[in-house]
Structure formats: C-alpha cells, structure tokens
Amino acid sequence: xxxxxxxxxxxxxxxxxxxxxxxxxxxxxxxxxxxxxxxxxxxxxxxxxxxxxxxxxxxxxxxxxxxxxxxxxxxxxxxxxxxxxxxxxxxxxxxxxxxxxxxxxxxxxxxxxxxxxxxxxxxxxxxxxxxxxxxxxxxxxxxxxxxxxxxxxxxxxxxxxxxxxxxxxxxxxxxxxxxxxxxxxxxxxxxxxxxxxxxxxxxxxxxxxxxxxxxxxxxxxxxxxxxxxxxxxxxxxxxxxxxxxxxxxxxxxxxxxxxxxxxxxxxxxxxxxxxxxxxxxxxxxxxxxxxxxxxxxxxxxxxxxxxxxxxxxxxxxxxxxxxxxxxxxxxxxxxxxxxxxxxxxxxxxxxxxxxxxxxxxxxxxxxxxxxxxxxxxxxxxxxxxxxxxxxxxxxxxxxxxxxxxxxxxxxxxxxxxxxxxxxxxxxxxxxxxxxxxxxxxxxxxxxxxxxxxxxxxxxxxxxxxxxxxxxxxxxxxxxxxxxxxxxxxxxxxxxxxxxxxxxxxxxxxxxxxxxxxxxxxxxxxxxxxxxxxxxxxxxxxxxxxxxxxxxxxxxxxxxxxxxxxxxxxxxxxxxxxxxxxxxxxxxxxxxxxxxxxx
Numbered sequence: 313x314x315x316x317x318x319x320x321x322x323x324x325x326x327x328x329x330x331x332x333x334x335x336x337x338x339x340x341x342x343x344x345x346x347x348x349x350x351x352x353x354x355x356x357x358x359x360x361x362x363x364x365x366x367x368x369x370x371x372x373x374x375x376x377x378x379x380x381x382x383x384x385x386x387x388x389x390x391x392x393x394x395x396x397x398x399x400x401x402x403x404x405x406x407x408x409x410x411x412x413x414x415x416x417x418x419x420x421x422x423x424x425x426x427x428x429x430x431x432x433x434x435x436x437x438x439x440x441x442x443x444x445x446x447x448x449x450x451x452x453x454x455x456x457x458x459x460x461x462x463x464x465x466x467x468x469x470x471x472x473x474x475x476x477x478x479x480x481x482x483x484x485x486x487x488x489x490x491x492x493x494x495x496x497x498x499x500x501x502x503x504x505x506x507x508x509x510x511x512x513x514x515x516x517x518x519x520x521x522x523x524x525x526x527x528x529x530x531x532x533x534x535x536x537x538x539x540x541x542x543x544x545x546x547x548x549x550x551x552x553x554x555x556x557x558x559x560x561x562x563x564x565x566x567x568x569x570x571x572x573x574x575x576x577x578x579x580x581x582x583x584x585x586x587x588x589x590x591x592x593x594x595x596x597x598x599x600x601x602x603x604x605x606x607x608x609x610x611x612x613x614x615x616x617x618x619x620x621x622x623x624x625x626x627x628x629x630x631x632x633x634x635x636x637x638x639x640x641x642x643x644x645x646x647x648x649x650x651x652x653x654x655x656x657x658x659x660x661x662x663x664x665x666x667x668x669x670x671x672x673x674x675x676x677x678x679x680x681x682x683x684x685x686x687x688x689x690x691x692x693x694x695x696x697x698x699x700x701x702x703x704x705x706x707x708x709x710x711x712x713x714x715x716x717x718x719x720x721x722x723x724x725x726x727x728x729x730x731x732x733x734x735x736x737x738x739x740x741x742x743x744x745x746x747x748x749x750x751x752x753x754x755x756x757x758x759x760x761x762x763x764x765x766x767x768x769x770x771x772x773x774x775x776x777x778x779x780x781x782x783x784x785x786x787x788x789x790x791x792x793x794x795x796x797x798x799x800x801x802x803x804x805x806x807x808x809x810x811x812x813x814x815x816x817x818x819x820x821x822x823x824x825x826x827x828x829x830x831x832x833x834x835x836x837x838x839x840x841x842x843x844x845x846x847x848x849x850x851x852x853x854x855x856x857x858x859x860x861x862x863x864x865x866x867x868x869x870x871x872x873x874x875x876x877x878x879x880x881x882x883x884x885x886x887x888x889x890x891x892x893x894x895x896x897x898x899x900x901x902x903x904x905x906x907x908x909x910x
Contacts, residue, residue, distance in 0.1 A: 397647040398537035399492035401452040401524050402437055404504070405544035406430075406459075407515040408478060411471040414545075414577045414629045419472055424507065429577050430468050431506035432631050433543050438501045440638040446497035448646040453500050454527070456486030456520035457512050465510035478513040483553035485516070486523035491531065515548035521561035521572070528570055540565060540572040541641055542593070546586030558589075562596035563613030572597030573641050574625035575634070587623055591616035594625035601625075601827030602795065605856045608867060617870065622826040626792045633792050640793020643907065653907030656795040657750035658900065659710040660695050661782050662762075663802035664688070664717075665773040666736060669729040670803075672835040672889045677730055682765065685889070687835050688726050689764040691801050694892035696762075699755040703900050706909045710750030711758045712785075714778030715742040715770050723768035736771040741811035743774070744781035749789070750796075774811035775802065775851075779819040779830070787826055795906075798823060798830040799899055800851070801892075804844025816847075820854035821871025830855025831899050832884035833892070845882055849874040852884035859883045 410430040412418060419425040426432075441451040457480065459465045464480040471478075489503055490496060503509075521540070528538045548558065562572045574594040576586060594600035595607035595614040601624040607614040616624065626637035636654065643652035668688040670676060677683040684690070699709045715738065717723045722738040729736075747761040748754055761767075779798065786796045806816065820830050832852040834844060852858035853865035853872040864883050866875040874883060887895045 395647045396533065396536040397448055397450050397494060398539060398645055399450045399452065399528060399531070400539045400541060400641075400645055401454055401488070401492055401528060402441070402500075403454045403456060403486065403520050403524055403540060403542045403544075404433060404437065405515065405517075405520075405542075405547075406455050406457070406465075406509070406511050407545075407547060408466070408471050408511045408513060409515070409545055409547040410511060411468055412545075422472075423469065425468055425472060426506075428468060428472070428506070429545055430511065432634055434504045434506050434509070435631070436634045436638050437504065437543065438497075439635060440642055441497040441500045443495075443497050445642055445646070446495055449642070450492035450494055451496045451500060452488065452492035453490040453496075453503060454486045454488045454520065454524055455504075455509070456523065457484040457514060457516050458487040459510050459512055460484070465512040467508065467510060468506055471511050478511065480512045480514075482514045483516040483519060484512075484514075486520035488523065488527045491527070514553055515544075516553040517542075517544065517548040517558040518553065518556035518561050521558055521565065522556055525561065525565050525568065525570065528565075529568060538570045539645060540570055540597070541575065541638075542572060542597075543575045544590075545577040546590045549586035549589035559592050559596055559615070560612065562593050566596060566598055566613055571599050573599045575637050575641070576623075576625050576627055577629065577634075587621050587627075588616065590625040590627075591620050591623065602824070602829055602856075603827075605824045605829055606827045617825040620825045622787055623790075624825075624827040628792055636794075637792035643793075651907050653909055654791065654794040655706055655708050655752060655909035656797060656903055657708040657710065657786065658797045658799060658903060659712055659746075659750055659782050659786065660699075660758075661712045661714060661744065661778050661798055661800045662691055662695065663773065663775075663778075663800075663805075664713045664715070664723075664767070664769045665803075665805055666724075666729055666769055666771060667773070667803055667805040668769055669726055672803075672887070680730075681727065683726055683730060684764075686726060686730070686764070687803055688769060690890070690892050692762050692764050692767070694896050695801070696755075696759045697893045698896045698900055699758045701755075701897075703904075704753055704755040706904060707900060708750040708752055709748075709754045709758060710746065711748040711761060712744050712746045712778065712782055713762070713767070714744035714781065715772060715774050716745040717768050717770055718742065723770040725766065725768060726764055729769060736769070738770045738772075740772045741774040741777060742770075742772075744778040746781065746785055749785070772811055773802075773806035775800075775806040775816040776811065776814040776819050779816055779823065780814055783819060783823050783826065783828070786823075786828055790826075795903075796828045797903055798828060798855070799833060799896070800830055800855075801833045801896075802848075803835045804848045807844040807847035817850050817854050817873060818870065820851050824854060824856050824871055829857050831857045833895055833899070834882070834884050834886055835888075835892075845880050846874065846877055849879065849883040850877070 413427045419427045421427050460480050466476045466478045470476040524540050565572050574590050576590045592615050595616045600606050606624045628634035628637050671685045677685045679685050718738050724734045724736045728734040748757045782798045832848050834848045850873045853874050858865050865872040885895050
C-alpha cells in the first residue's frame with residue numbers, strides 16, 4: 313500500500329477549551345498540529361460535474377445505476393455454501409481520550425469505569441465477535457497505537473485518576489495482535505480487558521489504517537472478502553498525527569478491495585470537529601449511511617459532501633447505540649447467509665393540497681360520494697395497501713401529511729373542494745405534521761390516521777417545508793446502522809414554486825447528504841403537463857433515486873439535479889390512474905432487496 317502525503321482534509325478551526333480540557337489534549341497529543349485543506353477542485357459549489365466520469369464508480373449500494381440502486385447491494389446472500397468467510401480486522405483506538413465517557417466527562421464509576429468509551433468499546437467488540445458470529449466471519453484485532461512496553465502506556469484507572477503519565481513515542485503504528493481467523497471470539501475477549509489493556513499517547517489513525525492495509529494485503533486469499541472496522545472516538549480530527557493521511561489510507565484500502573466501517577462515538581470529539589472528519593472516512597471506506605448518497609467521487613476516492621455535519625458514519629453515544637452499530641456491521645459480513653439489517657424507516661410524505669381533489673388526468677371527479685377516482689383517494693388507498701399488506705413487519709412505515717392542518721375548520725373535506733361549497737383558509741405554506749412516526753407494525757395506525765372523506769385537504773403546496781419536517785424528524789431519531797427513506801407522494805403542483813422557501817431541491821440534497829434517500833412518486837396528468845415533470849425530475853435526482861441515475865443526473869453545487877432541465881421524460885416514479893399501489897409496492901420491495909430485516 314502506498315503512503316500518500318496528507319493532502320485531503322478540510323481545515324478545522326479548533327474551538328476554545330477550558331484549562332482542564334486543554335491540559336488533557338496536551339497530555340494526549342503531540343505539540344505539532346499541522347493542518348491542510350481538502351482539495352476539491354472538481355466539486356466546488358457551482359461547478360458542473362457530469363457524474364463520476366473520471367472518478368471511482370461503485371455498484372455496492374442504492375443509487376448508483378438504475379434508480380434506487382443495483383442488485384449487488386448489502387442485501388444479497390453472501391456467496392452461498394461455497395463462499396469463503398471474510399476477513400474482518402477490528403482496529404481499536406487505544407488512545408488516552410478513550411478514558412472519557414461518550415459525552416466527554418470523566419467517569420466516576422470506579423473501579424471498573426464501565427461508562428468510559430474504552431470499556432464500552434471492548435464490551436461491544438466482545439459481543440460482536442462472540443460465537444456463533446465468529447463461525448461465519450474471520451475476526452482479527454489490531455490495537456493502535458502500538459504499546460512499546462516498558463510501562464510507557466497506562467491503565468484506564470491510571471489515566472482517569474491521573475497518577476501516571478503515558479510516555480510512549482508519538483504517532484506510532486498500530487499492532488495486529490490477532491490475525492483474522494474463524495473462532496477468534498474467545499481469543500479476542502482474552503486479549504482485551506478494560507482494566508489491564510493499556511492506553512497510549514496520541515491518535516495515529518493514518519498509521520493504524522496503513523498497518524491494517526499492509527497486513528490484509530499480505531494475507532489476502534483469492535475469493536475472500538476483506539473488511540476493516542475502525543472503532544474510535546475521532547480524536548484525530550484535528551490531525552494531531554497528520555501523516556500518513558487517514559483519508560488517503562482508507563481510500564487506498566478501498567482501491568485494494570477492502571471496505572472500511574467507521575464506528576465513532578458521539579459527544580465531545582464530534583462536537584469539536586470529528587463529525588466531518590469521520591464522515592469523510594466512511595465515504596472513502598464506501599460504508600457511509602445511504603452510500604453513495606452523502607458522498608462525492610474524486611480522483612483519489614470518495615469523500616463526504618462538503619460541509620456535511622450530520623453523521624453518516626456509525627455514530628454511537630451510549631452502549632446500546634454502539635451495540636446497534638456493530639450489530640449492523642455484523643449483519644453485512646456473514647458467509648453463506650442472508651445479510652441482515654435493522655428494519656429500515658420509510659416515511660410517506662403525503663401531499664394533502666387542494667389540487668389532489670382532481671383525478672390523475674386533471675379532471676374533476678364525478679363518482680360521488682366516495683370520489684375514489686381522485687388523486688387524494690387513490691393516494692390514501694395505495695399507502696394503506698402497502699403498509700397493510702404484511703410489509704410493516706419488515707419496514708418501519710410512518711406517515712406525514714403536508715401542509716399541516718391548523719384545525720378550526722380552516723382546511724376542508726374532499727367533497728367540499730369538489731363541490732366548491734367551502735374555501736380553505738389555512739395559512740399559506742405551513743409546515744408538515746407527522747401523524748404516525750416510523751415504526752414496525754404501523755399499518756393499522758396509518759390506516760386509522762387517514763380517510764379520504766374525512767381527512768382534510770389544505771391550501772398551498774409547501775413541498776420544501778414538507779421535506780424539511782421529514783428531515784428534522786429522521787435525523788433527530790436516527791439509529792446507527794438503520795437506513796432511512798422518504799417517499800414523497802405528490803401531484804407536483806408546487807412546480808411553479810408557489811411556496812419557494814425552503815427550496816425542495818436543496819432540502820432533498822440535504823437529506824441525501826445525511827444518507828437519506830428520497831423516492832419521488834408523482835401523478836401523471838395536468839400538473840405534469842404544466843411543468844411538474846422538470847420540477848420532480850430535479851427532486852428525484854437530488855434524492856438519488858431517479859431512473860438511470862448516473863446517466864440522467866448531474867452533480868451541481870451541494871448535490872444532484874436533472875442533467876437536462878428541459879426534458880419532459882419523467883425520471884421520478886410517475887403513476888397514472890390506478891397505478892399507485894403497484895408503484896409504492898415496488899418502492900418497498902426495492903428497499904427490502906438490500907437486506908433481510910432481523
């Protein structure tokens with residue numbers, strides 16, 4: 313593996329620290345702190361990039377070829393009976409900052425200090441590698457930096473109680489203490505103990521990754537997949553050990569066919585600057601949430617979208633989340649079995665604006681009293697069919713209506729709109745409301761929450777606000793390793809930007825940067841002919857679910873949009889009369905193709 317100079321990182325401005333924190337950082341890290349800027353000449357805001365023509369391509373997950381993705385994503389069976397169990401080398405950060413709790417506090421639960429990141433990490437790794445999981449994955453262990461012996465490193469208690477100082481050399485390489493092999497769970501548990509395994513000075517992430525790459529390359533067997541699992545608090549975000557570059561090292565691992573999972577603690581380091589740093593590593597390792605949605609290709613490999621500050625690595629701020637993060641990794645690595653995952657969240661964002669009273673071809677319904685031919689009735693019926701057809705045991709369905717009904721009779725019924733007996737007077741461009749949060753077995757709750765005849769429809773079409781509401785909820789309730797999706801069901805009546813702020817395109821790009829894909833399901837008819845096609849094409853590209861994504865979408869500024877802004881060929885999922893149940897069912901099946909929830 314070649315060693316690149318450190319030319320691929322953002323410059324981070326370090327926040328002010330109080331005296332204790334400053335002393336701790338001086339204690340844990342070398343004095344020299346060189347920082348360099350990321351070079352992204354091809355991905356500056358406003359620079360047009362016509363797909364990854366000269367950069368790496370991938371077929372590893374959703375969003376890369378035809379619409380939502382490929383058929384060799386993480387949900388395929390891993391090699392059948394003849395597969396070789398993969399190598400999975402765990403790279404455990406043993407630096408002194410791991411003595412703190414995930415939120416940056418000094419543990420007070422002596423003598424075991426089980427609340428420390430160090431103890432939590434070891435416990436989670438022991439669970440990950442225990443039998444029977446170690447019968448299907450060849451787990452190995454690297455500790456970094458290397459302990460040179462001679463008492464240079466310190467115990468967890470010594471670090472917390474500050475009665476000894478680590479004196480190991482700065483920025484040393486890692487040490488593979490156990491090579492990948494089947495049945496290694498017990499051996500790994502014997503090798504690491506929170507009380508006795510020592511913590512060392514500085515955080516040489518790049519050296520750790522180089523060590524892993526060299527070991528895996530030297531022990532590569534034909535046909536056997538290899539993975540690296542980096543477990544860290546991200547304390548190297550300020551490049552306290554600037555060379556070799558961690559980003560370049562992960563990109564090099566990807567080039568040699570090794571995917572790298574990034575498992576990072578939330579809290580102190582994330583708030584200081586680790587989030588963007590670890591997002592870059594997750595993108596480079598091709599394991600970021602929603603990959604490649606939140607990532608952009610460069611000549612050297614993938615990096616995170618510029619300015620992304622929502623974690624797309626496997627972030628954990630407690631023992632349960634760390635366990636969930638590592639469980640999600642284990643579900644993707646087993647040999648000869650269906651890859652499992654935490655059941656994904658699928659939030660239907662249903663357009664309840666007045667134009668939904670028409671039929672898909674733009675006519676006024678005449679089939680009173682139920683008006684089953686209206687877009688509103690067809691949309692509700694289709695959603696109920698999908699969530700009530702048994703799929704809610706595998707997918708966490710939720711329902712959002714937009715705009716929000718403020719109550720007080722300001723919105724109106726479907727019949728009142730069709731018969732023109734009452735006018736909607738709700739405020740313009742209101743936010744949305746989530747009636748049913750995503751959850752398993754939510755089909756009955758969704759069916760109970762909406763009825764075509766009694767659930768009210770409202771004035772204006774605030775698509776951007778609807779997506780913003782969805783984004784806020786999903787990001788705030790994200791679970792490590794759980795995929796999230798928005799399914800926007802609309803007639804596209806906001807194509808003329810009657811509610812221009814926030815921009816639907818920009819909000820959808822923001823969702824993609826958070827690893828959340830957006831499916832766009834639009835009715836065919838009057839709105840499409842008037843101008844909705846181009847509008848919805850842009851949103852589908854931004855959501856990274858457009859048809860023939862790589863051919864039809866272009867990177868511009870903060871995300872993707874349609875390459876041909878004048879095209880009348882729908883790139884979103886267009887539904888005509890009676891087609892919506894099949895369309896939504898197809899979306900659900902596409903999401904399920906990537907793993908078996910369990």
